[in-house]
Amino acid sequence: MKNQKIVVVIAAHSGDFEQASRLINWIGELDGKLPYWLIIAVDQTVEVPRFTALHEAAKKVFNFVRTITLKVPETGWKPNTMFMYCAKYVHDNFSLPFLWLEPDCVPLKPGWLDAIAGAYNNSGLRYMGAIIEQTGQKNLPPRHLTGCSVYPNDAFETFDKMAEVTGGRQAWDIAGGELVATAAQNTPLIHHFWGEPKKWPVFVETKTPDMPENNVMLDFIKPEAVLFHRDKDSTLIPLLRKAKPAAELTDAELEKLTAPETPAPNTTLE
Secondary structure, eight states: OOOOOOEEEEEEOTTTHHHHHHHHHHHHHHHSSEEEEEEEEEETTSOHHHHHHHHHHHTTTEEEEEEEEEOOOSSSOHHHHHHHHHHHHHHHHOSSOEEEOOTTEEEOSTTHHHHHHHHHHHHOSSEEEOEEEOOSOTTOOSEEEOSSSEEOTTHHHHHTTOHHHHTTSSOHHHHHHHHHHHTEEEOTTEEEOOOBTTBOOEEOSSOOTTSOTTEEOGGGSOTTOSEEEOOTTSOHHHHHHHSOOOOOOOHHHHHHHHSOOOOOOSOEEO
């Protein structure tokens, strides 16, 4: 099966830069060299030697790497600034869709990116990711596509028309709400579990009755998933590393997983 390629985008600031570094290194452990393009966007608060080292490490994992820096304003919804900048950058410089891969995402098995790219290509829809249904939380739409998803090349044009996004009043995925969810493929390949504020999933090898409710084991993750979000404190990768190495997806498994369901940068490194 010939997969449509997608651009992978990882954006990081000084607070989650080390997690972004661990993510890229983990991808290399899983897959070796990937025939995909990677865009790394870093806030200007990250020192040049740090993101230069990350750029060089990423070149060992992805076929093409471009690192850009941007200045994130002190006010407003900072993740929106990074997302919109990157979405416009992809739109202006590439003619491919992109996967927004946040630093607290964790690929789960070799072949994960081929599976996601193939499923998106077969879906025929503009977006693909985990669609979350409203369960009573305040200030949330009835349905929304989570931020860590695959976006069309022109996604910037859609979100740029939303005052909640450009005005920094609401996260882009929440502001997109039903409009984006209606045009999205809900995929089992991405297991999204946000948890609660300051109470995200914490992965443990063995759980005992006295542990907090948000402590979970590897079997918490849906078996069909190839990407998990969110691993806020980096407890998942060590457990995956200790677990029996997962075999690379067979052609039959890949076909099943990907079958469709009913402004210029301040710094650039290449």
